Amino acid sequence: MIADQPNFFRVIRTDYWSFVCSILMIVFWALTLFDLFTRQEQMQASLFTAVMISVVTLMIVGWRYYRVSSLYKYGTQTQASIIDIGFFRDRGAIKYTYTFQGEQYTAKLSVMRNKHTREYNIGDKVPILVNPDRPKHSVIRDLFL
Numbered sequence: 028m029i030a031d032q033p034n035f036f037r038v039i040r041t042d043y044w045s046f047v048c049s050i051l052m053i054v055f056w057a058l059t060l061f062d063l064f065t066r067q068e069q070m071q072a073s074l075f076t077a078v079m080i081s082v083v084t085l086m087i088v089g090w091r092y093y094r095v096s097s098l099y100k101y102g103t104q105t106q107a108s109i110i111d112i113g114f115f116r117d118r119g120a121i122k123y124t125y126t127f128q129g130e131q132y133t134a135k136l137s138v139m140r141n142k143h144t145r146e147y148n149i150g151d152k153v154p155i156l157v158n159p160d161r162p163k164h165s166v167i168r169d170l171f172l
Contacts, residue, residue: 033095033171041144041170043118043137045091048084055080098166102156103127107134107167109151114140121147125155127162134165143170 039045059077063070107125110133121144122135134155138144147153147167158164 031172032099033092035092037143038092038095038171039088040141041138042091042095043139045088046139048087048091052081052084094164095166095171098156098158098164099168099171101158102165103159104154104168105157107153107155107165109147109149109153112147112149114144116140119144121167123153123155123167125157125165127157130162132157132162132165134163136167136170138170 039049055077059073062073105125105127107123109121109123111120111122113119117140118137119140120135120137122133124131124133126132154168155165156168
């Protein structure tokens with residue numbers, strides 16, 4: 028168990044799927060507001076779509092944050108080696124390998140390119156948090172703090 032908890036906004040800025048969902052929600056609300064000011068008819072459809080997109084994306088972001096924060100609360104810390112890092116424009120992945128309870132695992136985190144993800148290099152040893160009940164689920168500890 029780690030005393031620190033992940034920063035919600037850092038999870039959104041760093042985790043690829045949280046970021047995509049957040050941007051999607053913002054875009055739909057911007058389009059809805061644009062519709063509101065440019066055409067008055069059939070506002071209910073635009074508003075309904077924006078609300079539904081918001082509900083779905085907030086559920087996904089909440090689930091991603093819960094999954095990350097539960098590793099900080101209940102996870103076991105161990106060491107991992109970064110074996111691959113790849114970015115295409117603003118998105119990418121960090122792939123790492125670790126041993127937990129005598130078993131070797133490889134994990135890949137889909138991330139956004141930012142100052143925190145650029146700090147890592149292939150071959151780096153990093154602390155990770157592993158779900159002891161599902162050892163395939165893990166995160167790089169310092170990525171979301």
